[in-house]
Amino acid sequence: MNLPLLALAAAAFGIGTTEFVIMGLLPDVGHDFGVSAPVAGMLVSGYAFGVTIGAPILAILTASWHRKRALVALMGLFIVGNALCAVSPNYEFLMVARVVTAFCHAAFFGIGAVVAAGLVPHEKRAQAVSLVFTGLTVANILGVPLGTALGHAAGWRSTFWAVTGIGLVAITALWRWLPSALPAQQGSILREFRAIARFQVQCALLISTLASVSMFSVLTYIAYLLRDVTGFSPDQISWALMLFGGGITVGGLLGGRLADWRLMPAMAGLFACIALVQLTFSWTAQFALPAMVTLFVWGIVSFAIGPAAQVRVLDTATGAPNLASTLNQGAFNLGNAGGAWLGGLLIAADRPLTDLCWLGAGVAVLALGVVLVSAQVDKKKAPQLARA
Template sequence: MPLALFALTVASFGIGTSEFVIMGLLPDVARDLGVSIPSAGLLVSGYALGVFIGAPILAVITARMPRKLALLVAMGIFTVGNFLCAVAPNYWLLMLARMLTAFCHAAFFGIGAVVAADLVPQNKRAQAISMMFAGLTVANILGVPFGTGLGQIAGWRVSFWAVVLIGLISETALAVLLPANLKMEVPNLAREFRILARPMVLLNFLISMLVSVSLFTVFTYITPILEDVTGFTPRAVTGILLLFGVGMTIGNLLGGRLADWKGAQSLMACLLVLALVLLAFTWTSHSGVPAMVTVTAWGILTFSVVPPLQLRIVDKAVGASNLASTMNQGVFNLGNATGAWLGGFAINAGIGYGSLPLIGAAVAGVALILTLLSESLERRRVPAGGIRVGNS
């Protein structure tokens, strides 16, 4: 794999650490800024909202930029945003800084996925995308625990200063290792937005969103599930979440290889098994070892669908790959917020923590049905002779 891919992976690691480290620091942030823990929790929702809002804005701003420059601009926003987080004097300025930081997220992963795919031969495109996203999953194994521990020892602001340092390293690596002559489509935003409005593209955006809803309906409340339903101690929960992070990393790399081998078939198979694993978690969550095994398998399957979904969006939106890839990140984060809301709504309606995986399984099942529908429509559009019979 080209060295430029490692630069993208390092940047992805920094973004993932910044996004998730706040979860482990919520009590410290709440105490320092004089707000409740639920209010501090809105900093997570604010980040997801920032990604969703920032996706189209940054897509338009960077549309005519060379791809290398666009990635450097995105990482510049990331670094400045984390600097502002580190020095924010109150809750509301911290919220604004978090949202600013999130603006870079969709643009970086959207453009970065297209760049990663272009850096390698055709038969390794999904593997290249999965390698870039590996930084995001490794952040959950190394960056978040280290950042949380650092923040608890030296203060939560020090964690953000550490992320600023990662941002500077990433910016340097991208500047040095990315080739300057990256392939770039001549942008026509009106035409690109029309491409994004095609039913087939919108259908696959919806599939991406539902995968995220399925994950965050359960994952947002994984700590109370493991503590109150399974009976694990808080320290044990930390270890199990580490297993989930390891599973995410394995699944991400596995998904890249499967997508390059059999893209649509592997996606549908992973979605089917994902739904079954979440269904099983309804029962295994009541027992220690089965719960650990299920959580690890869940992590593998959840991220095994990310590379094929991202590549699928790029392929369905030919002529608007940068914009489509960027918007897919915004859609995925809209799914994050929707899943967290759906899980909370279910709990407030009287559904116990142990039943949340049933909802996640149902949403994954809907994603599978829509993928089957997408493939059926594609086969009708491209008959056996390989000639397209209409626009998607």
């Protein structure tokens, strides 16, 4: 067992739980603070914007740090942020606490992905990254449904106290198991920012953003959709989220293998599948068993994109791996915020909740177009590189 990868996955489990569990608790938080569904949904957007804003800031602040020190410090910030969430006296305080928690997200996954890729042979990079991101998938199959159930039983604040405890376990594992010899980032941070400006890097970041917009335009309001359209009780919603998490677990591992096999064709095929599954969900959401099956399949295809998109960014951003990997997490979360915002606009316009699925499918098709354009640019550049 690779203990450093396990430590990174444990931290990813905590971060993934605090990021996603809020969606199962939104009705409870909204009721507690007396805010509407779109306003409660902004807690998802606020976290995502915190990740997006924090990505370049933390990339600069931690640029000269040894990677172990940086990862431990970021997990410490995560612990403080979740404790603040647990004691929030009002909606505004909770929003600020979510943003504080989010600041560690992009930098941790950015640095962690580079560390994971460096711990294994080159041909196993995507699988190593996917193993770290398995922490996110396990968060969805265990952390989110159990956290949601705990929140329903003992109040939503208890969930954030539990996540704080997970953070303490993760920071201990990082301190004990990460190699001390992990070097600091080499080179100029300004040179890395220039490398990020290349067209193919920007395409890769856009692909990550659109993948998250597609997913979170629906997932942010999944508790409302399952309650009001499917007719699920709070306990049934927890089981449905656990099934979705099971799909995510399969998808995260499958995505790593597909990315190591044929990266761009795999991403194109996955986005096509995402669009089809979300269109299907607009109909199956009205029936309990078909809705559960669709949720499982949606979890597979939506999270299989993650490792592929991460490796695509690393491949295109030669010379800027740490910054590119960190900014890619910001791109994912910019998509989270955008998806939550667009979904909120649909709800505020009194559109049926099933229209969220059409929105997500449309964004997936747009992402497929960006993948095809980027792949075409690769083909045009290949003969030039061969001649050089």
